[in-house]
Amino acid sequence: MPVEQAIATLLSNVKSITEHEDCSVNLACGRILAEPVFAAINVPMNDNSAMDGYAVSIDDLHEQHTFKQIGTSFAGHPFTGQLQAGQCVRIMTGGVLPKGANAVVMQENTQTNGNDITLLKTPHTGENVRYAGEDIAAGQTIFAQGHKLTAVDIGVLCSIGITQVSVLRKLKVALFSTGDELKQPDTPLSAGDIYDSNRPTLHLLLEKMGIDVIDLGVIEDDKAQLYEAVETCDQQADALITSGGVSVGEADFTKEILEQVGKIGFWKLAMKPGKPFAFGQLPNSQFFGLPGNPVSALVTFYQLVVPTLQKMAGMTITPRTRLPAIAREPLRKRPGRSDFQRGVYSVSDTGQIEVRTTGQQGSGILSSIANGNCFILLEQERGNVKTGELVVIEPYDHLLS
Ligand code: AMP
Numbered sequence: 001m002p003v004e005q006a007i008a009t010l011l012s013n014v015k016s017i018t019e020h021e022d023c024s025v026n027l028a029c030g031r032i033l034a035e036p037v038f039a040a041i042n043v044p045m046n047d048n049s050a051m052d053g054y055a056v057s058i059d060d061l062h063e064q065h066t067f068k069q070i071g072t073s074f075a076g077h078p079f080t081g082q083l084q085a086g087q088c089v090r091i092m093t094g095g096v097l098p099k100g101a102n103a104v105v106m107q108e109n110t111q112t113n114g115n116d117i118t119l120l121k122t123p124h125t126g127e128n129v130r131y132a133g134e135d136i137a138a139g140q141t142i143f144a145q146g147h148k149l150t151a152v153d154i155g156v157l158c159s160i161g162i163t164q165v166s167v168l169r170k171l172k173v174a175l176f177s178t179g180d181e182l183k184q185p186d187t188p189l190s191a192g193d194i195y196d197s198n199r200p201t202l203h204l205l206l207e208k209m210g211i212d213v214i215d216l217g218v219i220e221d222d223k224a225q226l227y228e229a230v231e232t233c234d235q236q237a238d239a240l241i242t243s244g245g246v247s248v249g250e251a252d253f254t255k256e257i258l259e260q261v262g263k264i265g266f267w268k269l270a271m272k273p274g275k276p277f278a279f280g281q282l283p284n285s286q287f288f289g290l291p292g293n294p295v296s297a298l299v300t301f302y303q304l305v306v307p308t309l310q311k312m313a314g315m316t317i318t319p320r321t322r323l324p325a326i327a328r329e330p331l332r333k334r335p336g337r338s339d340f341q342r343g344v345y346s347v348s349d350t351g352q353i354e355v356r357t358t359g360q361q362g363s364g365i366l367s368s369i370a371n372g373n374c375f376i377l378l379e380q381e382r383g384n385v386k387t388g389e390l391v392v393i394e395p396y397d398h399l400l401s
């Protein structure tokens with residue numbers, strides 16, 4: 001199955017959650033909005049000064065360059081009077097622009113002699129004035145439904161005086177690894193054993209996505225245990241992600257168990273790394289079966305499962321950035337599958353994006369992801385890439401960086 005078709009199938013088979021809850025803005029970073037947010041006020045609320053200086057009316061300027069100071073406007077302490085011809089008000093950054101003024105002359109461009117302020121430079125209308133509503137206008141939509149709130153967004157919400165937002169509940173995802181060979185890092189390895197590396201990474205990536213994780217650890221290649229684990233997860237979570245056991249090996253029981261419990265498709269993805277992949281519907285949840293090989297597990301998770309979980313979580317999905325780059329080394333590629341090779345990109349002195357390989361690209365070489373900063377996307381039908389050829393790269397997004 002081509003990768004694009006796999007992603008489209010995944011997306012069309014899942015629904016977004018709709019259950020929502022009120023959340024204090026202080027705790028809302030990383031949460032997804034259940035409804036749009038509107039501004040009830042202008043930001044800034046009043047015309048105010050962008051500089052420390054003197055508020056004047058430039059309509060007076062053709063008559064004089066020396067003004068009488070009649071008061072001061074501090075941030076938080078406005079001058080309440082009205083400017084008459086020939087008058088000015090001392091004003092600080094953030095101070096409300098007094099009635100009758102339409103420009104602020106910065107302090108450095110004035111000369112002071114008691115209350116007489118002489119302008120050394122002629123300002124234009126609106127100079128150093130920040131207008132009411134120029135950041136956000138009252139009534140404006142600030143964020144759309146499905147927007148995931150960032151730390152800066154929380155600042156924007158605070159700037160319009162919002163204390164609570166309606167957010168979608170967090171997605172719950174259950175996770176386990178399968179394989180008798182998988183050991184925990186605090187136990188010694190016997191011949192043929194390996195340490196479970198898929199689960200800790202997947203667990204952290206899910207948490208980074210703002211998902212609640214139910215981690216069942218490693219489940220042995222044993223039908224009864226697998227059955228019980230699948231049932232437990234299906235009762236507790238919106239989705240279950242497993243790694244290993246979805247290919248055609250003799251101990252790959254995940255397949256058999258899942259076929260008993262749900263409606264699962266076992267796909268051969270035209271993707272390297274990441275050939276075997278399972279997806280389907282359990283009685284209460286979605287199932288994603290990742291390949292066991294560490295690179296395959298992470299690349300299929302990142303490319304296929306992440307957007308699908310984002311949709312399930314109700315988040316508006318924005319495509320990842322893809323950029324053209326010049327290959328600075330030859331890349332080995334066999335036609336037939338889409339390659340997601342790992343590379344290191346940089347920008348040359350002349351502004352050209354260049355990319356090098358991280359080296360060996362085997363599906364067991366996890367360091368090939370850790371040592372990179374981008375994927376090099378090589379199209380399905382493409383063969384070997386020569387030095388100097390153009391390729392498409394996809395810089396790691398915040399999840400992998
Ligand atoms: P499988 O898909 O179960 O046949 O596993 C394919 C390969 O991936 C085997 O070499 C496994 O030992 C390895 N593998 C499976 N699960 C994990 C895991 N959680 N962490 C690291 N390697 C794994």
Ligand code: MG
Nearest residue numbers: 178179244245
């Ligand atoms: Mg296995």
